[in-house]
Amino acid sequence: xxxxxxxxxxxxxxxxxxxxxxxxxxxxxxxxxFVGPNGAGKTTTMRILAxxxxxxxxxAWVAGYSVLTQRREVRRVIGYxxxxxxxxxxxxxxxxxxxxxxxxxxxxxTRRRLTDxxxxxxxxxxxxxxxxxxxxxxxxxxxCLARALAHDPQVLILDEPAAGLDPRAxxxxxxxxxxxxxxxxxxxxxxxxLAEIEEVCTHIGIIEAGQLVAAGTMAxxxxxxxxxxxxxxxxTSQLEEAHAWLTTHPAVLQVELVSDNSxxxxxxxxxxxxxxxxxxxxxxxxxxxxxxAFSEETGKLEDVFLRLTEGIVS
Amino acid sequence: MEDALQTxxxxxxxxxxxxxxxxxxxxRMRGARAFTVLTVHLLLLSCFTLFIYYAHTESTxxxxxxxxxxxxxxxxxxSVVLIEIFAVTFVTPAFTAGAICGERERQTYAxxxxxxxxARKLVYGKLLPTLxxxxxxxxxxxxxxxxxxxxGGVTVEEFILVLVFLAVTTLFFATLGLFFSxxxxxxxxxxxxxxxxxxxxxxxxxxLMLILVALTAPNVTSSWLTDDSSLSWRSEVILACLxxxxxxxxxxxxxxxxKLILEDNAIFYFWYELTASSTPIQRIPLPxxxxxxxxxxxxxxxxxxxxxxxxxxxxER
Numbered sequence: 001x002x003x004x005x006x007x008x009x010x011x012x013x014x015x016x017x018x019x020x021x022x023x024x025x026x027x028x029x030x031x032x033x034f035v036g037p038n039g040a041g042k043t044t045t046m047r048i049l050a051x052x053x054x055x056x057x058x059x060a061w062v063a064g065y066s067v068l069t070q071r072r073e074v075r076r077v078i079g080y081x082x083x084x085x086x087x088x089x090x091x092x093x094x095x096x097x098x099x100x101x102x103x104x105x106x107x108x109x110t111r112r113r114l115t116d117x118x119x120x121x122x123x124x125x126x127x128x129x130x131x132x133x134x135x136x137x138x139x140x141x142x143x144c145l146a147r148a149l150a151h152d153p154q155v156l157i158l159d160e161p162a163a164g165l166d167p168r169a170x171x172x173x174x175x176x177x178x179x180x181x182x183x184x185x186x187x188x189x190x191x192x193x194l195a196e197i198e199e200v201c202t203h204i205g206i207i208e209a210g211q212l213v214a215a216g217t218m219a220x221x222x223x224x225x226x227x228x229x230x231x232x233x234x235x236t237s238q239l240e241e242a243h244a245w246l247t248t249h250p251a252v253l254q255v256e257l258v259s260d261n262s263x264x265x266x267x268x269x270x271x272x273x274x275x276x277x278x279x280x281x282x283x284x285x286x287x288x289x290x291x292x293a294f295s296e297e298t299g300k301l302e303d304v305f306l307r308l309t310e311g312i313v314s
Numbered sequence: 315m316e317d318a319l320q321t322x323x324x325x326x327x328x329x330x331x332x333x334x335x336x337x338x339x340x341x342r343m344r345g346a347r348a349f350t351v352l353t354v355h356l357l358l359l360s361c362f363t364l365f366i367y368y369a370h371t372e373s374t375x376x377x378x379x380x381x382x383x384x385x386x387x388x389x390x391x392x393s394v395v396l397i398e399i400f401a402v403t404f405v406t407p408a409f410t411a412g413a414i415c416g417e418r419e420r421q422t423y424a425x426x427x428x429x430x431x432x433a434r435k436l437v438y439g440k441l442l443p444t445l446x447x448x449x450x451x452x453x454x455x456x457x458x459x460x461x462x463x464x465x466g467g468v469t470v471e472e473f474i475l476v477l478v479f480l481a482v483t484t485l486f487f488a489t490l491g492l493f494f495s496x497x498x499x500x501x502x503x504x505x506x507x508x509x510x511x512x513x514x515x516x517x518x519x520x521x522l523m524l525i526l527v528a529l530t531a532p533n534v535t536s537s538w539l540t541d542d543s544s545l546s547w548r549s550e551v552i553l554a555c556l557x558x559x560x561x562x563x564x565x566x567x568x569x570x571x572x573k574l575i576l577e578d579n580a581i582f583y584f585w586y587e588l589t590a591s592s593t594p595i596q597r598i599p600l601p602x603x604x605x606x607x608x609x610x611x612x613x614x615x616x617x618x619x620x621x622x623x624x625x626x627x628x629x630e631r
Contacts, residue, residue, distance in 0.1 A: 047424075047630075050424070050428050051427075051428065051629060052424055052427060052428065052629055052630060053629055053630045053631075054629045054630065054631050071629070072430065075428055075429065075430055076430060078428065080424070080425075080428040082421070082424045082425070084421050085421050085422070085424070085425055086420040086421035086422045087422070088337070088341075088420075088422065090341050090344065091337070091341075095337075095340075099333050099336075099337050100333075100425070100429060102333035102336070103333050103334075103426065103429035103430065103431040104429050104430050105430050144425075147425065151429075151430070
């Protein structure tokens, strides 16, 4: 079931078209990575879905509610975290969460328990009585995520949640997203750096110049790389001979010697499907080469991203 | 202990009240700022009152008579009220001018607008703490005004009237600041607009009125008032109404005009004696400027409030 859907979503700022008839579907329970270069239209899409911005044309629904006519219902089911956000610096951490919980109509009696649970979830229990301005950027980011979770929303709309975080904070954020997915939340997360969210996403959509250029599951997107497959062959000896043998093989497009820290292996680009790889391995062993390892290199999604986008707006 | 305090503060302050109101009140009263402003405000007013007291006592011979004390009471009362009018006019919009655009600048506006908090609650939550704090400043200065009351020369009615007048002025200038805050994107622009408007209304309008009266009065007296036609007395009535209306637009001119009318013990209305020679009526009743002021600016305040709420409710285009 689609929990987020946009149809012909268009947003124009004067003569500039930020979104151009965007049609997007996000299934319930998925972690949908919304990737694109800076200025591609990610934030505009998210702001429309969060009921903050009116589209010029088209329509969007979240959990079946229209973002144009049922704004309050949409706000009830979403937790939104913008790309740039501020915190009230004269507030303590617990006061900050208590304030937003109250803004979500959560009764005063339950807010104390909820605040503690949220702080525990984002690992900030030890900072509950500190002023918000004393928190690090990563902690503020986690606090903002806890704020977005105060009313137990079905859908999380997170705009560049890992931006500006140090490596440790990024890993913590990634773990948190995994935890939230395990809790059954649908997460619509954007980033202009694919590697940042690649590991947590189940689905991905690539946007450029306001248009969705590709969308699908992670497996689908990786499949797109498979017109040309790369295998790493490790041998105990006869490296030069194997290199020569592979160079003459009809299925092999290119071979190179790759030196790692401790060993040297062969990297071959092979045309064909899984059966072609099986045949190649069989023939290699049949030719008497001492094959220690034969593994396919997983294509990085970054390659798909680079292939599909042309950097029009970045 | 800490937990118990938090639960208590949640129950007392938080409860299910407007969360923005609670946050703003907490933020405003936290730390020494609120109390410092209040103390400085009262100290300045007290010093000013003392100065008037000694200056008047020194210049009156003999001092301490009933008439002299009554006169002193009137002067102290008028001076304190005048200072309060200026304070309310310029301090109130300064408090609210950053209410909405300050949230935008702090990048917390989007966070608030995606919650279930209705626009009207956000606006009221910003307005009420300002009204509360300004009321605190006005009420804290009551003993100084009360001093004048004890000395004589000031009636209970005048006392109540001044409180109503200050309350309406506070409400109007607070909503004016809020309105500009929802209209522009920066606190600086909103503050400038609010203060310029306040200055125009308080000082600019009375000056403009004086200039207009000075320019038109000789013509009016020479042409209308000496004319025997039936139009002249009607024109005089219209002119009198217009003067009272324009005088009621500014807090300063309203206060001065009301004070003059109060000298004749007229609180709600006064009689205007027509001077036109062919008039069928000798005098007409006109409302006291403070009544027009209260009605006009209360209505305007609610209109500004409604516009502000509508602006906050509407998503960006």
